[in-house]
Amino acid sequence: MAADNPAANAAEQPEEAPGAPDAQAALAALADERIDHRFKGLPPDADGLTVGQLAAQRRNLFTGGFTTPVLALSAERLEHNLALMETYAERHGLAFAPHGKTSMAPQLFARQVERGAWGITLAVPHQVRVARAFGISRIFLANELVDAAALRMVAAELDADPSFRFICYVDSVRGVELMHAALSEAGASRPVDVVLELAAGDEARTGVRAEAECFEIANAVAGADTLRLVGVAGYEGEVPQATTEKVTAWLRRLSALAVELDKAGRFADLPEVVVSAGGSAWFDAVASVFAELPELSVPVLKLLRSGAYVSHDDGHYRNLTPFNRVPQEGALEPAFRLWAQVVSRPSAAQAFTNAGKRDAAYDLHLPEAQVVRRDGVERPATGITVTGLSDQHGWLRTEPEAELAVGDWLGMGLSHPCTVFDKWQLIPLVEADGTVTEYVRTFF
């Protein structure tokens, strides 16, 4: 990493400070949890083992007593995706705070940080509690935060741990007032860092609609000694009818806002300014526009927040990933496979599995039938289509060429990592030969 790249410098993690949560101890404790009724899909005969003991047995997903439905996360593909985005961010001079809301898995947060992530992005205060319990020292809350109880919690964390860095959005004077009131009442001793959120369009979710308002809000922040304005941010994924041109135009507005605020002296006392964007559909445009950002009066932390890459998918992000536009920079690999069992085959044209809305994402696309396993042999799921999900059943349409029987396991690809992870609390990490090497705990 170039020494003159502030983003890369920022990616070095601070020393552990007194008052900081003990990340290693918290992660290690996950291996001491007991396997029991809390965790679906795991082998009933593993009841009472610790997670670490079960992992040490290196059971096979298909022969080790796992029950269906069970979600598998590919160990090799996960590793590939983690490495690819580390390289991507580094190549483009971007600091990286992958969105943790996707997985809410502290073990994955730790691997992201080990691979150079500046910190973790989150969406709501509960997620901040999870990340703090596992020692994440830099949190970018990509949302407004006006909840007094949550602000007390954040203030207490900041007070207890001088190494903790926390940044959240502001998009209204009223929001600034509510934050200031709550933090003043909490007796916060360190100011909370905030960035102005610029909306991605006139009807495009949260964020200030017009740049002029940003200066009003910046004034309000300047008047609140509990807050410190440290930059600008937004989410290009909400640009209406997005195209590269429209997204690029909006990102240039965001950059220009940073430049204007800097010219107005709003960042004069800072060690660095934060400029942040980047979901999982347009990080190529973010990289391009942030590369053009002119020098400001202080160094700039260009912060990318993409989160879905960690598992990638077989639907939404397969279609939308920027790597489709820049294949020379690599390709993400879908790392989830949901295994369900065929429990009913009532006609030549229909079959039903035991995986439904409780197990699979269904908000953007239905699962995709990929492979069928019977007696240890895996073959393509030719002629099999998932046509619907009940709460606990999957509906399959089968063409005449589909060979499918009661008892078969069906392996499915899924769409939208955020609504896959949130249906599973302990996810087997599975090598290509079926060996389960680890279990990934989520907290939703």
Add this chain to the structure above:
Amino acid sequence: MAADNPAANAAEQPEEAPGAPDAQAALAALADERIDHRFKGLPPDADGLTVGQLAAQRRNLFTGGFTTPVLALSAERLEHNLALMETYAERHGLAFAPHGKTSMAPQLFARQVERGAWGITLAVPHQVRVARAFGISRIFLANELVDAAALRMVAAELDADPSFRFICYVDSVRGVELMHAALSEAGASRPVDVVLELAAGDEARTGVRAEAECFEIANAVAGADTLRLVGVAGYEGEVPQATTEKVTAWLRRLSALAVELDKAGRFADLPEVVVSAGGSAWFDAVASVFAELPELSVPVLKLLRSGAYVSHDDGHYRNLTPFNRVPQEGALEPAFRLWAQVVSRPSAAQAFTNAGKRDAAYDLHLPEAQVVRRDGVERPATGITVTGLSDQHGWLRTEPEAELAVGDWLGMGLSHPCTVFDKWQLIPLVEADGTVTEYVRTFF
């Protein structure tokens, strides 16, 4: 209860047997769990308290430090719904095995059993593990079960606890063969009770399509000493383009199948025959048709399985509940309210909350804005409509008359209890004045 009503007699719970899980101890242990990052919405300053200690503090949902979003379950409405369906089943001579997949909350299972439920219906083996961990002694698995590992678990439970009653579906000869092979290999000493599932129509989910096939499958069961055929069942909720007439016609087919099997001597050696149907949209038709069931050679356990009544809802089941057709028999009350905070109000026509797909059901309807709270005052959410959900945001359209500001709490009604419960692991039970008296733990 009339002494000659086998369903009512069956509702008396068996004595606890050696080998039976200790239900009271398991439920009591829930109060010893620690409040921590696992449970969203709870007060950050309650971290480290036990659930029992927090409940004893009787905090107020609105002033007690809870963070948004937070889901509240009305204590009074829950109690009302539990009582109403107990009365309903009793009045109609039905045994009741409410579908536990809805809540997956052992505390609610226990209250259902206290109120006379015969047992609990479930959908997949993982749910059986949860129910068994909390001492449920009668389980009706309303699904086929052909998973060898899960059948080993069931066989072990049956062997360890002579008081455990377990029934599941069969709908294919191959399914029977797979069950028999798995149970034989497991060395099961008690046969598994099965009921023939009759499909609700030619394309209507699992179940045998034609009665003639049922006799073939019954023959297969008769040839497997690990299985015992104890009746018939189905799910009228899948009748295509359902009307009272169509549902009634299908229920009569189900009854006639029971009669035919009985005439053929298939139930001769049983203490009772099971005839089961009944989701949450047609239990009036189930009650009517089951009342007409002629006497069989052995007593009949008429088993109703409705599950969504426990919380009811403000959408799907508000529209579909049979009580709309029989108001003289009572009315269920929607018991959930999701509280979110307005975090952004970027224009006169839009606002955004911090509750999204991670917090609210979205599979059948969007949440319904009901009330707004500010400074302890609650008023109707006039002119406010939820128009969409992101993963962690709610989108609101506001009419000119809507008075809504950043910081306000928005109380929302939800549609489809099954996809509400599954987003919350510890749900405050809240009295009308906001006092939280208990926390309901779910296991998904």
